[in-house]
Amino acid sequence: MAIQRPKGTQDHLPDGSPKLSLDTRAAAFQYVRQTAQRVLERAGAQFIDTPLFEEADLVKRGVGGSTDIVRKEMFTVYYFGDHGGYILRPEGTAGLVRAYLQNGLKQLPAPLKLWTHGPMFRAENVQKGRLRQFHQVDYEVIGSADPLVDAEAIALLVDVVRALGLKQVKVKLGSIGDPEDRAAYNEYLRALFTPHLDRLSEDGKARLERNPMRILDGKAPGDQELIAELNVRPMLDFLGTEAAAHFGEVQAHLDAWGVPYETDPSIVRGLDYYRRTAWELHHEGVGAKSALCGGGRYDGLAQELGSKEAVPGIGWAFGIERLLLAMEADGVELPPSRGPALYLAAMDPENVPLAARIAMGARDVARVEFAYRAQKPGNAFRDAERRGATWAALIGSDEAARGVLTLKHLQSGEQREVTAGDLSNFLSENA
Numbered sequence: 001m002a003i004q005r006p007k008g009t010q011d012h013l014p015d016g017s018p019k020l021s022l023d024t025r026a027a028a029f030q031y032v033r034q035t036a037q038r039v040l041e042r043a044g045a046q047f048i049d050t051p052l053f054e055e056a057d058l059v060k061r062g063v064g065g066s067t068d069i070v071r072k073e074m075f076t077v078y079y080f081g082d083h084g085g086y087i088l089r090p091e092g093t094a095g096l097v098r099a100y101l102q103n104g105l106k107q108l109p110a111p112l113k114l115w116t117h118g119p120m121f122r123a124e125n126v127q128k129g130r131l132r133q134f135h136q137v138d139y140e141v142i143g144s145a146d147p148l149v150d151a152e153a154i155a156l157l158v159d160v161v162r163a164l165g166l167k168q169v170k171v172k173l174g175s176i177g178d179p180e181d182r183a184a185y186n187e188y189l190r191a192l193f194t195p196h197l198d199r200l201s202e203d204g205k206a207r208l209e210r211n212p213m214r215i216l217d218g219k220a221p222g223d224q225e226l227i228a229e230l231n232v233r234p235m236l237d238f239l240g241t242e243a244a245a246h247f248g249e250v251q252a253h254l255d256a257w258g259v260p261y262e263t264d265p266s267i268v269r270g271l272d273y274y275r276r277t278a279w280e281l282h283h284e285g286v287g288a289k290s291a292l293c294g295g296g297r298y299d300g301l302a303q304e305l306g307s308k309e310a311v312p313g314i315g316w317a318f319g320i321e322r323l324l325l326a327m328e329a330d331g332v333e334l335p336p337s338r339g340p341a342l343y344l345a346a347m348d349p350e351n352v353p354l355a356a357r358i359a360m361g362a363r364d365v366a367r368v369e370f371a372y373r374a375q376k377p378g379n380a381f382r383d384a385e386r387r388g389a390t391w392a393a394l395i396g397s398d399e400a401a402r403g404v405l406t407l408k409h410l411q412s413g414e415q416r417e418v419t420a421g422d423l424s425n426f427l428s429e430n431a
């Protein structure tokens, strides 16, 4: 058998490919990225691109040593003679904040809104909606701790998914407070779970030791049963005055703007540099366990990466594949792919280069394709239709001598005679 692509990766294919699904359709990815770009850039976000691989330390500090991503899912990059100290990025935030610090972006007007998209890599157990190479759209706002920034970021996420036509989405919003609030909560959890150690899974025990909050988003069913039995108090009960006020303001903005959300005390993000607002976007069609998008404030991240000053930041990222699965579940129709405005064929071999020249000359205004060999009218029109062309034209010796084209509108059958010199004008008005 010919060589196959690695497990957990997908090819994004052109329209018309056999066995095309929404989450492998290249045009669908493009549509999601363009829609996100439109919404985010109108809000002032600028595009940024960072490397696909970064120092291992950036990923370890930026994502957190206690996470599954760092413990089990990192792709290490080796090259000849190298120690393997680079990691394929598993998410975008750490690289973006590194780029902000390294390139002095602090000098730009604050808060700085950035967006990016691209592949991310995690060596996960592969399932539907869980890949080893997947693609994210990522929005980050750096340089402000104002709750208005949090609310706007959430509203923008909702705007993006609505612009994509998604309906059954829900923002689940929480706050994980300030570090001292979290320390108090962790102490409470430790005291609560320690007497029941024997009932916790190995993973649960490890979480209790390293970072008790993360027990709450563990996947072991036995742990979840214990959590339910113990009637665990939510993180929200432990918010200090300032964090509670911040959370109140975020909600007040969202309420005032009519952005739909529900507070969800189970949202936990256990890493030290996360602060305050945290949320997920869920969709009924994709399943409760898998969020379409995760977001949160990370005011401690810049210092974790070596900055002397604290730099507040907040952001979210969604996986395009999962979003496309949700769009499929919601029955969202993507705009159909469009064929060329004009398909041009010559009837005699000596006129093929002329057809090519006319076609290339009209490409400043529209997509124009031509036949590389002389074609009989039947074949030419059939090819034009297969490509989804709007107009088709044949160049015979008469048309070549007179410098005119007879364009046929493939759907209506209407015919129009246009001089070669007028073709661009005609197509810009009629394509």
Ligand code: AMP
Pocket: 091, 122, 124, 129, 130, 131, 132, 134, 135, 136, 290, 291, 292, 293, 294, 295, 317, 318, 319, 320, 321, 322, 323
């Ligand atoms: P996270 O950085 O884990 O909060 O992930 C943010 C979003 O990226 C998730 O909500 C998913 O939409 C997407 N995502 C994360 N991991 C994967 C994966 N292995 N395969 C596909 N999408 C993923």
